[in-house]
Amino acid sequence: MDQSNSIQTALPRVCDWNAPFFAAGLFDQLKLQRCDSCSRLIYYPRIACPYCMCPDMTWETLSGDGSVYSYSIVWRPQDRSFMDQVPIVLAVISLVEGVQIVSTVLGETRQNVTIGDPVRAVFHKLNNSIALPKFQLVKS
């Protein structure tokens, strides 16, 4: 787990239907909901499945493997508390299980990222109920 401890002000609001997503990272796991009815994998966490409105979904542990679908190298973060992290590589990641999430690519070589690069999830703890999944480039 990445233990960087800079104070972050932009925190997600944890609630009943997203708590397992944010808590899973505390155990180095990436968990998303899968609909019990239509079997689609869902991101971001929902109250009901956005594909069929079924309220029953099961949290599933994913591999954490994916690839970069697109990215931006952010030099001017909206929230200035992130300035010590620039450049931030904001990215849409296509997970191998077939759903996309928005996250960031970490590491010294992050600026060398290109579309299609393989990545793997790492987890960044923010407090005792939240660890965000972020991604490292996988050397091929």
Place this chain on the structure above:
Amino acid sequence: MTSRLFDGIAIISSGQTAYHKHPEVPAMWYLVEATRLALAKANIRNSEVDGLAVSSFMLPPDNTATLAEHMGMTLGWAFLGTFGGASQVVAIMRAAQAIRQGEAEVIVLVAGDSYSVAAHYSLMADFNSAMRDYVAPYGMGGTNGLFAMLERRHSYDFGTTKAQLGKLAVVQRANAQRNPNALLRRPMTLEDYLGSRMICDPIRLYDCVLPCGGGEAIVMTTADRARASGRQPVFVLGGGESSNFAPDDLLMLQGGWTEFAPRMFEDAELGPSEVDMVQLYDDYPIMELIQLEGLGFCERGAGGRYVAETDISLHGDLPINTGGGQLSCGQSGAGGGAIGVTEAVMQLQSEAGDRQVPDARTALVSGFGMVGFTKGLCQAAVLLARR
């Protein structure tokens, strides 16, 4: 067969406030001032107005009814736009239907905000729950970072170049130099654009709009009343809207325009090649390409090449954002989506001065807005014409 949804309805006048880079008055001032200007132009008293449509991010805790109270209007029809930069375009269609159904006879449609860089950041920090919970905690660059990812992917999939995107910014700046109300009027070359400061790679400074204070209004009424006023009526030939199109296309390489544009053109009995000008929602040049593609001016992915190969200047084959657009006028919050409406009405009523498109008879206005998790969720467009 056409549906003729908007027959018998006309836009009669427009009003536009000055834009302020550092606004010192609240959103309410811009909304009232724009309304006052539009009514004065049409020689209509506030007491004659019986319908009001408002679009503003910063108006709360006020709303359509309290704005009507401020302006001394008694309403039979009220609308509060929740489509962000698509709101004024959607409001045109809603207002036209309300007039047709007899709910109101004279409707003011007003949009504006007291916007600034600080107000933009403050608004975006809690714009909606999905962005707040699943994007902002990663240190996003605001909307710049999101649209940068769209531009990157569009370039990767279709070979779109920075020079193609830059042509839009440069031509619009040239248009703005003929618009005394535009905030950004200094000459800009393609080299200036390409060399501007990197904000969220590949988005550079001149890909971004300047937040400002400003307000835009139009007045709509029956065609009979419009003709009797002696002013040039502007008719609504067709239109369409879409919210949450293609949810799994997170960066919106295709927008809802694709879905409704064919029907809109069919209703108007026009094709894209017959439109005299296009006012696109230009929060970023890449979004203008997505609109040109979705509206049918070119094939999917061909937006960059289309812009490169088309004369989009004021006297060209397809003038785009003839007043400079938001990229050169500024973005007055929810008023930014109304700049194109005001500009099209001014052009069709021959009020555009040095930037008048000669013999302009038809205009397409496109709106886009209400960013959700990763993209603007609302798209809309209308075809306007003088007859």
